[in-house]
Amino acid sequence: MIAADTPDHRAARLLTVGPDGEIRHRRRSDLATLFDPGDVVVANDAATLPASLHGRHEATGAPVEIRLAGWVTPGDPTRFRAIAFGPGDHRTRTEHRPPPPRLTPGDRLRLGPLTAVIERLLDHPRLAALRFVGNRASVLAGLARHGRPIQYAHVPAPLALWDVWTSIAADPVAFEPPSAGFALDWRTIAAWRERGVRLATLTHAAGISSTGDLALDARLPFDEPYRIPEATSDAIHRAKRRGRRIIALGTTVVRALEAAASSGGGVIAGAGIARNRIGPETRLAVPDTVLTGMHAPGESHYELLRAFADDGTLRRAAESAHEGGYRSHEFGDVMLLARQRVATMSWPATEHEEGCAMVLS
Amino acid sequence: MTKITDFKPAADKGFRGLRIAITGGTSGLGRALVRQFSAAGARVAFVARTADRVKQVAAETGAVGLVGDVGLKDDIYPLALQIAGTLGGLDLLINNASILGPVPLIPLADTDCEDLEQALAVNLVGPFRLTKALYGALASSAREGHGALVVNITSDAAVNAYPEWGAYGTSKAALAHMSAIWDAEAAPQGIRFLAVDPGDMDTAMHAAALPDTDPATLKRPEDAAAELIERIRAALADRQTALEAASA
Numbered sequence: 001m002i003a004a005d006t007p008d009h010r011a012a013r014l015l016t017v018g019p020d021g022e023i024r025h026r027r028r029s030d031l032a033t034l035f036d037p038g039d040v041v042v043a044n045d046a047a048t049l050p051a052s053l054h055g056r057h058e059a060t061g062a063p064v065e066i067r068l069a070g071w072v073t074p075g076d077p078t079r080f081r082a083i084a085f086g087p088g089d090h091r092t093r094t095e096h097r098p099p100p101p102r103l104t105p106g107d108r109l110r111l112g113p114l115t116a117v118i119e120r121l122l123d124h125p126r127l128a129a130l131r132f133v134g135n136r137a138s139v140l141a142g143l144a145r146h147g148r149p150i151q152y153a154h155v156p157a158p159l160a161l162w163d164v165w166t167s168i169a170a171d172p173v174a175f176e177p178p179s180a181g182f183a184l185d186w187r188t189i190a191a192w193r194e195r196g197v198r199l200a201t202l203t204h205a206a207g208i209s210s211t212g213d214l215a216l217d218a219r220l221p222f223d224e225p226y227r228i229p230e231a232t233s234d235a236i237h238r239a240k241r242r243g244r245r246i247i248a249l250g251t252t253v254v255r256a257l258e259a260a261a262s263s264g265g266g267v268i269a270g271a272g273i274a275r276n277r278i279g280p281e282t283r284l285a286v287p288d289t290v291l292t293g294m295h296a297p298g299e300s301h302y303e304l305l306r307a308f309a310d311d312g313t314l315r316r317a318a319e320s321a322h323e324g325g326y327r328s329h330e331f332g333d334v335m336l337l338a339r340q341r342v343a344t345m346s347w348p349a350t351e352h353e354e355g356c357a358m359v360l361s
Numbered sequence: 362m363t364k365i366t367d368f369k370p371a372a373d374k375g376f377r378g379l380r381i382a383i384t385g386g387t388s389g390l391g392r393a394l395v396r397q398f399s400a401a402g403a404r405v406a407f408v409a410r411t412a413d414r415v416k417q418v419a420a421e422t423g424a425v426g427l428v429g430d431v432g433l434k435d436d437i438y439p440l441a442l443q444i445a446g447t448l449g450g451l452d453l454l455i456n457n458a459s460i461l462g463p464v465p466l467i468p469l470a471d472t473d474c475e476d477l478e479q480a481l482a483v484n485l486v487g488p489f490r491l492t493k494a495l496y497g498a499l500a501s502s503a504r505e506g507h508g509a510l511v512v513n514i515t516s517d518a519a520v521n522a523y524p525e526w527g528a529y530g531t532s533k534a535a536l537a538h539m540s541a542i543w544d545a546e547a548a549p550q551g552i553r554f555l556a557v558d559p560g561d562m563d564t565a566m567h568a569a570a571l572p573d574t575d576p577a578t579l580k581r582p583e584d585a586a587a588e589l590i591e592r593i594r595a596a597l598a599d600r601q602t603a604l605e606a607a608s609a
């Protein structure tokens with residue numbers, strides 16, 4: 001697949017994989033008409049922090065890049081878990097970035113107008129808990145002025161916040177954009193409303209997608225706080241009761257919905273921390289379909305897709321995307337993947353799953 | 362970043378906890394709004410260009426002061442980030458910051474293109490950009506049954522063809538019309554837009570435009586702010602009624 005190297009999300013194409021594995025090539029704008037009245041589309045409305053900060057390690061004067069990667073206390077912007085890199089920037093592939101200077105608790109980092117103090121290392125020389133000097137307002141002002149969106153070598157041009165905020169971006173709690181949301185625009189949302197398709201949201205603090213370090217990458221995704229509004233949990237309950245589909249926009253939504261899944265086939269409203277990992281063994285309780293970027297085997301997002309479809313189906317989809325010249329990565333094309341009927345039928349039937357099987361048929 | 366989960370803007374609770382952003386909060390109408398909303402228990406963030414005055418008003422009112430220029434593209438997202446981040450979302454945006462264009466006022470035929478562009482940048486494109494950057498936050502507020510209202514401050518110069526008010530009047534007319542279109546498009550999302558002319562007020566802007574006016578003949582900005590707040594209260598109550606009707 002071709003890497004999408006600019007944040008121009010207008011050209012995105014859409015590959016759909018139906019519940020029987022049928023593959024079709026469509027346009028992203030077709031999303032407006034693909035769902036039925038009563039279906040609920042759940043999207044992540046987290047806005048993205050400018051979480052990459054360049055500066056210097058005060059003791060040695062060595063250059064560092066800090067990538068904020070996790071909340072210590074959700075919503076408190078003075079303390080984060082962060083990944084540290086040595087010299088260079090996003091144009092060098094993360095796996096080729098030199099390590100940061102040796103970090104020890106108490107070390108100070110000068111990051112533009114901000115000063116960060118290393119609180120402790122988290123079992124890895126690149127991963128630390130840090131605290132910014134200052135209060136919420138001054139830290140946010142410093143981030144707003146000096147921080148840049150986290151980005152990777154496949155997009156060389158520097159990104160601005162407007163490139164990484166989706167059109168529904170609300171509360172700035174994510175470290176990288178919940179990129180399936182780039183497929184959304186207000187015209188599509190209006191078209192859904194006309195059809196009786198409901199847009200519901202949750203806020204999930206999407207974390208960092210790659211560190212370039214094998215040991216650290218194996219620990220991804222980190223724990224991610226989320227919050228599900230009452231209105232969203234109500235809409236999901238109603239849709240499930242009436243045998244309608246739940247469409248998750250993005251892997252972060254799948255993770256949050258599954259973390260909050262209740263035994264009755266709905267989700268529990270409120271704040272929580274997603275610690276779950278989703279893979280081929282996962283018995284999905286909530287989403288029937290996921291909208292996702294184009295992912296390759298080995299990526300943690302690909303593992304999540306294996307909860308929706310068997311490897312054969314995913315391989316066919318990947319081949320089809322490859323032949324069709326689809327673009328990968330966060331600014332690329334998208335795939336709408338229905339949970340495969342075969343997988344559903346092989347589960348012990350409960351009332352809830354019969355409901356789902358009905359929808360899928 | 363902190364979500365206010367228990368806030369419901371029912372009329373009886375007044376403005377307590379309402380998350381409000383006001384541009385141009387260090388003088389005239391904007392400062393009066395910052396003071397009155399803060400005193401009413403709202404959570405207020407305001408914006409202006411001059412850092413010292415931002416600090417002063419923040420210290421006086423307890424509101425969050427943000428330094429930025431709404432006429433600059435590169436300032437908008439940093440402002441939106443700080444607004445949504447410090448307030449944990451947004452229920453009410455008041456686009457109040459404004460400039461006159463060339464001062465003293467001059468005929469259009471004498472107006473430099475750059476001065477017209479600057480008036481449009483601050484008075485029209487700035488409110489558009491900031492609204493767009495915060496639209497997701499406003500839509501989220503609407504989905505959760507909170508306020509979700511945008512107030513754009515216009516002027517009688519938007520309606521009447523006053524000679525020598527060309528740059529300003531054009532920008533305000535466009536802002537008023539844009540508000541109406543926003544309102545038509547955003548109503549289904551539960552976001553309302555109001556364009557409000559506050560009337561002639563005794564402020565720095567008025568003194569710069571018409572230095573010979575007797576201030577005693579002008580509205581006090583405090584009174585204009587109180588009137589505007591009543592309109593906002595009514596608009597939020599209307600929304601609440603509409604929401605309750607829709608969910609019943």
Ligand SMILES: NC(=O)c1ccc[n+]([C@@H]2O[C@H](COP(=O)([O-])OP(=O)(O)OC[C@H]3O[C@@H](n4cnc5c(N)ncnc54)[C@H](OP(=O)(O)O)[C@@H]3O)[C@@H](O)[C@H]2O)c1
Nearest residue numbers: 385387388389390409410411430431458459561562564566
């Ligand atoms: N006064 C009147 O008679 C009258 C009549 C009709 C309508 N209005 C409207 O009412 C509103 C308030 O007017 P006012 O008379 O109170 O104005 P004012 O006293 O001149 O105050 C303007 C405020 O906006 C700020 N500001 C100006 N340009 C800005 C920019 N580019 N970015 C951010 N902040 C900026 C100013 O601070 P900095 O300079 O430090 O940035 C100040 O806080 C305006 O929209 C005006 O058009 C006024």
